[in-house]
Amino acid sequence: MAAFLLEVGTEELPASFLRDAIVQWRSRIPQSLEANSLTSTSVEVYGTPRRLAVLITGLPSQQPDREEEIKGPPAQAAFKDGQPTPAATGFARRQGVELAALEIRPTDKGDFVFVKKNIAGRPVADILTELVPQWISGLEGKRLMRWGDGDVRFSRPIRWLVALLDDTVLPIELVNGSEIITSDRITYAHRVLHPESVTIAQATDYVETLRSAYVIVDQEARAKIIQEQVQAAAQKSGGSTVIYPDLLEEVTNLVEYPSAVVGNFEPEFLQLPTEVITEVMVTHQRYFPVFKEGSFQQELLPHFITVSNGDPSKSDIIAVGNERVIRARLADGQFFYKSDLAKPLESFLPQLETVTFQEELGSVRTKVDRIVKIADYISGQLQLAENQRQKNQRAALLCKADLVSQMVYEFPELQGIMGEKYALASGEEPEVARAIFEHYLPTGAGGDLPATLTGQVVGLADRLDTLVSIFGVGLIPTGSSDPFALRRAANAVINITWFANLQINLSQLLMQIAGDFAATYNKDQNALTTTLQEFFLQRIRTLLQDEKQIDYDLVNAVLGENDPEYTERALQDLLDVRDRALYLQEIRRDGTLDKIYETVNRSTRLAAQGDLDFQQLEPTSLIQPELFQKSSESAFYNALVELVPQTQEAQRSRNYQLLIAALENIAPTVSNFFDGEDSVLVMDPNPDIKRNRLHLLGLLRNHARVLADFGAIVKNL
Secondary structure, X not given: OEEEEEXXXXXXXXXXXXHHHHHHHHHHHHHHHHHOOOOOOEEEEEEEOOEEXXXXXXXXXXXXXXXXXXEEEEHHHHXXXXXXXXXXXXXXXXXXXXXXXXXXXXEXXXXXXXXXXXXXXXXXXXXXXXXXXXXXXXXOOOOOXXXXXXXXOEOOOEEEEEEEXXXXXXXXXXXXXXXXXXXXXXXXXXXXXXXXXXXXXXXXHHHHHHHOOOOOOOHHHHHHHHHHHHHHHHHHOOEEOOOOHHHHHXXXXXXXXXXXXXXXXXXXXXXXXXXXXXXXXXXXXXXXEEEEOOOOOOOEXXXXXXXXXXXXXXXHHHHHHHHHHHHHHHHHHHHHHHHHHOOOHHHHHHHHHXXXXXXXXXXXXXXXXXXXXXXXXXXHHHOOOHHHHHHHHHHHHHOOHHHHXXXXXXXXXXXXXXXXXXXXXXXXXXXXXXXXXXXXXXXXXXXXXXXXXXXXXXXXXXXXXXXXXXXXXXXXXXXXXXXOOHHHHHHHHHHHHHHHOOOOOHHHHHXXXXXXXXXXXXXXXXXXXXXXXXXXHHHHHHHHHHOOOOOHHHHHHHHOOOOHHHHHHXXXXXXXXXXXXXXXXXXXXXXXXXXXXXXHHXXXXXXXXXXXXXXXXXXXXXXXXXXXXXXXHHHHHHHHHHHHHHHHXXXXXXXXXHHHHHHHHHHHHHHHHHHOOOOOOOOOOOHHHHHHHHHHHHHHHHHHHOOOOHHHOOOOO
């Protein structure tokens, strides 16, 4: 079995491209090999800032021979009176076979001529020579560049190629205008620690050959080394650190031979908020901060750890250079912080007039006024006390004020964080200050949600304003395009409501907010509201399936399919639709659903042939007992009478276990109605009897609909 090595040597690649390229090759190269009938033992993809490589082991020397069946012309066109026509002879000639090799076989479209051909497998070297340029040119990324006078596009200029099949160089060329890059066994190692070229004897020597030349090509091995070195350096400095996953991934893709270097800064900078210092370190400088041991990542020490790609023996010099940089950044932060604290947070509000929210929608200051109004709508729905409403209003008014502070202008990632600190320094109530930070939560999928009621209300108000306003000017997400993160905003509205169990009527809120927007901007309120409702229903459906792990048919059962009643019910009460879906999933798992499924589902299907509306639950004013012909009808009727108070209590308390227990009790009665010794023919020739029986089934369906549309549930999913 053979091993193949491909290394694409480049100028320094961006960390983000290297990450994505590794992911792409890990997926595409095995698929490419399979498509060419090539098996392998392993496909290992490696990458450093100066190279992207793949090592494939366990390759056969050539493709396996295969038999291919080729379809030719219709039989009636290929043969006339048992003799071959030009169509048959031409087909045989093109396939390189004798006429006797042609076979006639039936197909869905009639009889056709077929031929079987034995195709010899090609040498793996020939196939790889063709595939390698495809693997390279097929990589996708942002801002790919051209260089020289050619048309080749890559993240950075390609400078060398290594292509070895075992110990033999495969002749591969990349032609880029007048420049031709030819494959070889020569690669280039660490710029500082091993500036000489390196010769790779055979493919499987790749990893160790480069390691001996101070290049660790395995990114997972580099990440482990970095993690160990950084933690050891933090302990040596008398503290501990946090291995931020994104930071670890980035620095791993920025170095070839990592070495952790400890730097220091003046203790006076520790008077800055911890978040400011860590933001400077982690986001801007790619440093690991050092925390005091046992401080739960709150109290910093005046040290930092950087991961160098230079000469470890020059660590002192490297540290001095990094100290100079961070000292300047922290001094800037210190100046901004003191300047911002010189005036109350509220004084920043007029400056929000200079910040554009969206071209057609005006300034952020105008948006703040809308947020304040929406927060009041939400407070009203929640029937909050006056003191709490005032907190919500105050937090809504100040929630964007820090955007025009000097600190947030310089470090936008600190929005909300600095707002909370400046609010506390200005004498605002702690819950108001906390809400300024929390209203941005969650910042991503699975992120923390606001814990305070004020933060929840303002977070909902902010996102609802963004959704209505952006939808209102026609910027609706399409496909993967969502520049205003509207899907994420809608998900946050739903998740905050579910997390905090907020009893809000989303349908009413959307109508109110859309009404205000339509009046201000002369838009169609009804069309805007309808579009937003459909968008939210789609997000509810997605969150129930993806985050709550509810089966798709059960989601359909609580949301309905083109069912206006269920649509409105879901939007009026997000908590109810969540609880119903979760309960359905629970009774599917424990087997309770199976006990009632047949009777309720059968009743639901037959009831569709009647004319009973979905709201009717009371049988006494609807059913005519004098039309009963069998005792099973009377039993069904009496069971429905007993079911009414249990269903009403389930509706009132949302204790759907009461309803399911009642449906479980009635199931044998309904089964007897359908199939017992005293069963009836529902579709009786007498229209009055038929209607009476369909009403019985319709009533059962309606009671079950208090929980879900059982007609949408799939048996034994």
